[in-house]
Amino acid sequence: MAAINMQQGYAAVLCVLAVLGLEAAAPGECELTRLLQDKLQYEMRLQYMKHYFPIDYTVQVQYEEVLRPSNITRLRNGTVSEAALRYLWFHVSSQAVLRIREVLPEKHPSWKYTQELCQLFDALGKEYSKYRQIDVETVVADLVKLIHSAGAESRSKAVRPKALLDNCLKVMRMLYGVPCRWEST
Secondary structure, three states: OHHHHHHHHHHHHHHHHHHHOOOOOOHHHHHHHHHHHHHOOHHHHHHHHHHOOOOOOOEEEEHHHOOOHHHHHHHHHOOOOHHHHHHHHHHHHHHHHHHHHHOOOOOOOOHHHHHHHHHHHHHHHHHHOOOOHHHOOHHHHHHHHHHHOHHHHHHEEEEOHHHHHHHHHHHHHHHHOOOOOOOOO
């Protein structure tokens, strides 16, 4: 009986989300992004991405690898689906963590932290493996292709490592806060 009520409750939540235009995130996505949120706490980002780096240290990233909340708002206004936005966030954020990790020697104090973030993104990647680029809007598919293309280095910009992770967390909260029912978004 409790299982039936729970299923009905879950169906009601999905119905409300559909009415609001928000596609539900899979339970695996919610759990992994909750773990990422815990790992991206302010104190940890400050310690590992600012204090352990030289003053004003920057990482070269492609212009498209900087995903801010304003970009998400603009894409939402362009009627891009929430699932496609989460797909885009995953590719941009995992690439940003890899960019940071590329510049770190293995003995750097931030190496283990970035390794743990990479493992969480790898696990999240398994959740996203069901998506194919043809299943998402063209604008998102084109951005994901551009992010993973090696020739796009000409449009690069210098960004502080902490700023990359700040954006990662802000956008993640925008995209997962409601569907995953996070209290503190």
